[in-house]
Amino acid sequence: MLKTLPADSRPREKLLARGAAALSDTELLALLLRTGTRERGVLQMADEVLQRFGGIAGLLHTEPTALKAVSGLGGTAKRAELLAVMELARRAAAQQLKEREVFSSPDAVKRFLQLHLAHKAHEVFCVLFLDAQNRLVEMRELFHGTLTQTSVYPREVVKQALALHAASVVLAHNHPSGTVQPSRADEALTQTLKSALALIDVRVLDHVIVAPGDALSMAEKGLL
CATH class of the missing domain: 3.40.140.10 (Cytidine Deaminase, domain 2)
Structure with missing residues (x-):
């Protein structure tokens, strides 16, 4: 459980105290996922997801149906949040190209x-x-x-x-x-x-x- 970790090891507290850049990819993803499963905590779950899809870049390139097959992501809420983040990344990239050469x-x-x-x-x-x-x-x-x-x-x-x-x-x-x-x-x-x-x-x-x-x-x- 994240609550049992020292404050500096909890992703949310660490982000607020030291900035988002201080967090690892696993910690950032854990913030989005919020909770793990009975078998594994959210940090372990986030780490397994990143390993399965080849890191953050691989996750951003993943088909939505592939996320559904991951234990703990079968529900709609977490998948919807991840898909929303992916779409934000695409739109941010598009905006950059529309504003400059x-x-x-x-x-x-x-x-x-x-x-x-x-x-x-x-x-x-x-x-x-x-x-x-x-x-x-x-x-x-x-x-x-x-x-x-x-x-x-x-x-x-x-x-x-x-x-x-x-x-x-x-x-x-x-x-x-x-x-x-x-x-x-x-x-x-x-x-x-x-x-x-x-x-x-x-x-x-x-x-x-x-x-x-x-x-x-x-x-x-x-x-x-």
Whole structure:
């Protein structure tokens, strides 16, 4: 029980006395969970959850249905709170990209895309539509595929770019297999979309490939 711990070892008291940065990932998660189960305390439960999903980053990328299978998270309240925190993280990342030039922080783009795509069990192709100052206007998931293949239609990407008055775009998709290395099909698709969007004077700035815990920028690799 947390009440039996010294005050400096209790997450809530420790946070208020020393600030959130003083807490470990396990302690921060324990604050959200609040209670454990009959078999284990909340700190142990939080530690097991982080180990199961690969830390905080892995937890943020976890499908909601996977949380339901964890002992102690079967109820709706705790899962709802965790899902709310995940969504807040996604919205905070989106706000950052809307308020400043996307490529003032390439890592922020990768984190944003990982939060949205890394946890998905099937391939998703999305586009970040940017304004003339390279700030995010909107991200749209345009195509969904299987674990190995996604059908992407250039005409639809062009249509969305025109509707949003985009000046440039960042392409992105996930690799559920875990590797972020682009395939020849990925490279060919990038060139096809570059050519199609060039006809309406919209630039392709990057194509980012995301997997759990990793992301690759084709622009940084010289593949654009």
